[in-house]
Amino acid sequence: EAMLTPFEKLTALALLVFRAAGVRWLVLETGLGGRWDCTNQLIADRAERLPVEGDAELSWPASVLAAGAPAAAVGICRVGMDHMNVLGGTLAAIAAEKAGILKRGVSAFSVPQPVDADSVLRATAARRGALLAFPQLDDADFCRALALAAADGPAASTGARAAPGALVLPRWLQSAHQQHNLLLAISLVRS
Secondary structure: OOOHHHHHHHHHHHHHHHHHHHOOOOOOOOOOOOHHHHHHHHHEOOOOOEEEEEOOEEEEOOEEEEEEOOOOOEEEEEOOOHHHHHHHHOHHHHHHHHHHHHHOOOOEEEEEOOHHHHHHHHHHHHHOOOEEEEEOOOOHHHHHHHHHHHHHOOOHHHHHHHHHHOOOOOOHHHHHHHHHHHHHHHHHHHO
């Protein structure tokens, strides 16, 4: 008998809560990510009615999780040397495991990747028929989001001065990896 990990138990509990609350859209972050992650087993786009105690029934809204169709879209953050005891000891090996989330016909978005990870993700997407895109920082929605973030950023509250026309971003959005993560989120929502 297989034992569930704490992450698997909490994910199952969260999904039950979301279903009972009638959640229509769900953005779910993975644990390990990819092939071995329990969230990779989730499917979407078709309602399914499930019996519960008594005469009541709970149903997944059509755009949430149910039997028959893969996730609506997936995003891949920067692949790094994490969870090496499970995912492997090289970027290519880790990327191969994380690429397990790529499915035929499902939109997938990735932030820029190290060369070894990039080539694995692209090859896996091509082999599986996944629709993999690498959004660019000149994306119009991303640029509008940056401008909105800058309007409420530190210059507004501290009186900081910047060069004319320069955006003064909040500290959390100043690093390149956070900007790529924002772009990834925008791409997922738009899909």
